[in-house]
Amino acid sequence: MAVDDRWYLSKKDADGRRVPSARHGRGKRWRVRYLDDAGVPRERMFERKPDAELFDANVRADVSRGQYIDNRAGKVTVAEYGTQWRANQIHADTTVVKVELAFRLHIEPRLGHMSMAAVRTSHIQAWLKDRAEVLAATTLQVVFSYVRSMFATAVLDRIIGTSPCAGVSPPAIERRDYYIPTPGQVHALAEAIDGRYSAAVYVAAGCGLRLGEVLGLEVGNIDFLRREIHVRHQLKVVKGRKPYLGPLKTKNSYRSVELPDELGLALAAHIKAEHPKAFEVDDLTNPRKPLRREANIMFPSVSGDGLIQLGASWSRLWTPARKAAGLPERWGMHGLRHYYATLLIHAGASVKTVQMALGHSNPTITLNTYVGEWPEALDRTRALVSKALWNADAAARSVVGRA
Template identity: 25%
Template sequence: MTIEADKLHGTFVDPNRGKITFAAWCEEYLDSSNKRATTLARDRSVTDRHLLPALGRRPLNAISKRDVQQVVNRMKRNLAPATVRTNYGVLRAILSAAVTADRIGRSPCQGVSLPTQERPKIRFLTADDLVRLADATPVECRPMIYLAGVLSLRWSEVVGLRVGRVNFLRETLEVAETTAEVRGVLIERADVKSRASKRTLAIPPFLVALLSEHLARRGLTAETPDALVFIAPEGGPVRAGNFRRRMWAPTVHAAGLDGLTFHGLRHTAVGLMIALDTHFEAIKQRMGHGSIRVTSDVYGSLLPAVDASVTQALEALFRPEAARSRVHGAFTEGDD
């Protein structure tokens, strides 16, 4: 009766289609994915490390909510809540695709309990802090500090920047590709994070000069548009781990900024823009966020400071008018 009802309502799923193992379905799903290379590499890594050992041999239609919860609970023992949620997102996408492909009738991910993720406190630098950090940075890396701390470029966008993307005449920089690293594997000319991440930014003249001097030291010109602006000492793309160990950690310590991450420079860029009363829509565009909600959710904590500055500006604007109203009231009160 149930099968007939499902057929009548168009919700029937052939049980035989769900007999494919989770491992086989993962391979089919990942092979047909049109995700960007870095996301696909991450998904494969998560699948291999955390999902296949627990679910690989199970038929898709035999995986229950309890099985999914056990996978999550196992990851919770050794991984941060944010990582658990990211990895769970991969599993949920795989099983949701199985529903779409009529392999299973419904996803066993519904109602799974996830660890609470507290939003980390964002650290911002002042303009003076940023200059002090840049001054402490080796000259060959100094423009990187300002590309992140002023233009708000992501790490992958900085190390993936190529000479041809910098227009010195127009004083603009095009963010069009990245150099990404997933589980130790470098992916050059990887896609940017999203459609909104592909953007053209105006460069302040001081940074134009820094970049020009940097390229001159490296012997790079407009004739070498495909060359990376920044390379490792031994040549090739800059790797995050080597950069942190060789340059970043000693530099932030020397500048008295221990604990600062490179991504903190991107936060700093937002803080500086907000301090300059930049509209959130403009900040969103420079950050490469797809939605202003993302910008607001991450950086909304800075809005009270903006609100205070707006209040002060309104007071300065209308104080003369308020004074005139009080004087006028004093002369007219009781004139009847």
């Protein structure tokens, strides 16, 4: 690495004066030549010698510490780097679709034309404010997580020095008040839906399974002897391909759920009435070992020879039943999962018990989702502390007084 004077040659004339070069008086005078962290020769021009010397010292230190950032690398646009970033992510098929949509609809139209190095915190804040007007807070948090992750990777790749997302937070999610149906509404829903799916309603309400977990349930996943349902995979639907069985949401989603006696009878009656037939499905539960196998699905398509197609096919079954049961518009089957959770909570179940039954990845998710559903538990906590501390203290004082 060196700082060169481009206006003068290194040799001197007979009088000891420096010899002007052919570039004398044209262009930037000072040049810094250096090797980047990959050993590639680089150079940069400066008007002033102090600026060149400062850059030379800094780039030497950055290369030696492994913190060198190539200023040309940051010129790649957000759209270009975003394409590269998405291609390198290990995402489930359904997540790939969501990420692609987020970039195409919300990220690239407003940030895609900018170079990665040009994006500032103020740009991210302005983008968040703009998107907050069209997206729900929960959706915006997910979309922002993609942007934040992309810039964090760019920092690790040494495309940019710091992330513009640092210190920026999307709008807070307001606590949602979930509509919890009455037991009568759950029964009405089971009666109103196509009889082939009545038991599916009870699986969601009585065991807290997600929609995909219910519709991917196999006869062999039900252990009538131990009175358990083993959740091992779920129905997955991705645009452009047939429905298939895929991995669960998180590792904690793989679980065994206690099977109430009444639900066991309902499932036994369903099997006796419907005689679920085995048919071939794609099983990608283990993405490294995809296979085509026979599956005995409890709640197949209406024709009974394939997995049901979520979306329009399921809506045609669900919407009339929801209306008949008097449940709110846009209230989905996930509401039965909330019914199950609140039922456990109000019966005195602990946070850990509810977390494991629902398959949440950690107790924080359970608490954040159902924090308002534990009022009686909080009252019991207050009573326990009062009894143990202040009543005990009063008893001790009375003993001292008698002494």
